[in-house]
Amino acid sequence: MGPSPLVSVIIPAYCASQFLAKTLDSVLAQTYRNIEVLVVDDGSSDETFDIGSQYERRDSRVKALRQSNAGAAAARNLAISHARGEFIAPIDADDLWRPENLEKQMARMLSSDNSVGVVYSWSFDIDPDDALLGSFHAYNIEGDVYTTLLCHNFLGNASATLIRAACLKDVGCYSRDLVQGCEDWELYLRIAAKYQYKVVPEFLVGYRKSLKSMSQICDAMAASHSSLLRCAERAAQLPKPARLLSTSSFYIYLAHVCAESGRQGETRRWLGKALNAECVTPLLRSEVYLLFAQSFFPAGNSFAFSRRSARAGKAITVESLRSDGSLYRRLFLGAVLHRTLQFAFEKRRKIGAVNVAAVSG
Numbered sequence: 001m002g003p004s005p006l007v008s009v010i011i012p013a014y015c016a017s018q019f020l021a022k023t024l025d026s027v028l029a030q031t032y033r034n035i036e037v038l039v040v041d042d043g044s045s046d047e048t049f050d051i052g053s054q055y056e057r058r059d060s061r062v063k064a065l066r067q068s069n070a071g072a073a074a075a076r077n078l079a080i081s082h083a084r085g086e087f088i089a090p091i092d093a094d095d096l097w098r099p100e101n102l103e104k105q106m107a108r109m110l111s112s113d114n115s116v117g118v119v120y121s122w123s124f125d126i127d128p129d130d131a132l133l134g135s136f137h138a139y140n141i142e143g144d145v146y147t148t149l150l151c152h153n154f155l156g157n158a159s160a161t162l163i164r165a166a167c168l169k170d171v172g173c174y175s176r177d178l179v180q181g182c183e184d185w186e187l188y189l190r191i192a193a194k195y196q197y198k199v200v201p202e203f204l205v206g207y208r209k210s211l212k213s214m215s216q217i218c219d220a221m222a223a224s225h226s227s228l229l230r231c232a233e234r235a236a237q238l239p240k241p242a243r244l245l246s247t248s249s250f251y252i253y254l255a256h257v258c259a260e261s262g263r264q265g266e267t268r269r270w271l272g273k274a275l276n277a278e279c280v281t282p283l284l285r286s287e288v289y290l291l292f293a294q295s296f297f298p299a300g301n302s303f304a305f306s307r308r309s310a311r312a313g314k315a316i317t318v319e320s321l322r323s324d325g326s327l328y329r330r331l332f333l334g335a336v337l338h339r340t341l342q343f344a345f346e347k348r349r350k351i352g353a354v355n356v357a358a359v360s361g
Helices: 020-028 048-058 072-082 100-109 148-149 165-171 182-192 211-216 218-234 238-260 264-277 284-294 302-311 318-324 324-359
Strands: 006-011 037-041 062-066 087-090 116-126 133-138 159-163 195-207
Touching: 006 020, 006 072, 006 100, 020 037, 020 048, 020 264, 037 072, 048 062, 062 072, 087 165, 087 318, 100 116, 100 159, 100 195, 116 182, 148 182, 148 195, 148 238, 148 324, 165 238, 182 218, 218 238, 238 264, 238 284, 238 324, 264 284, 264 324
Parallel strands: 006 037, 006 087, 037 062, 116 195
Antiparallel strands: 087 159, 116 133, 116 159
């Protein structure tokens, strides 16, 4: 058996001094040892670059890079241009990996053929103190995931994936044209148009949520999502019903963000926009009614309850999710969504792609 393939971990970091050391510690503690870690300071005004440099002196696997402020997409692309690995593992500068994350992702990747471009793990949302918030991202969606991923970003965040580097040479790197918020999602869609996806069905990623800052950039995130859809339209891979479903679903996500940060008026605004975009499927989702009710009665906010429970020492674990049915409901609904969208849209998408190719020829 030959040596383990090199994995290049890429970390874009902008004014990330509060959490960067924790993130680097979680990366360097990986049980999969053959890694290089590329930290890109994106024009920070704090000690971000100094922290990266300290780790570079401490561990030969770490390399600290620097650029003028150009955004996360440019920072990731700079890291990729320096990467030597056969696989690329992105992680944001405030997120965390469990020690076995890369080992299990690599095992899944190496047991697959070259048609698999991405392996992803499940993730928990965490607060600034690393406490579990109760919300999570867990799906068993695999294979040809393009339409499902377009309608719903089931990956959850940019820190949960392992990418075959050859895919980036094929489809390109992160787009710098998108407004902040969806550049990782747009890249994953380009990969999904040509490659298969696989999952490690375990909670191995801690996704840190800064709800106040997220709620304040919801309009920018919505603009980024619109740009993502335009990119898909240019690629002739976007049936109109899928565009409407994607928009409605994303607006419901933004309503969640606003509800969790206590912005009740904004919650109602995004729910209204979701219904305006596509008025059928939102009415079939119980969370929409719950969000609407919570926007008038914020004291009953379920996010606040899960946060208090975590701080009170009530552990939120996979076992607790199984015991109350949350995980199984999510997995079941995800499977139904994936199968339904495949049946409804995949044939149309492929026919459209063939027609476009014929016209281009």
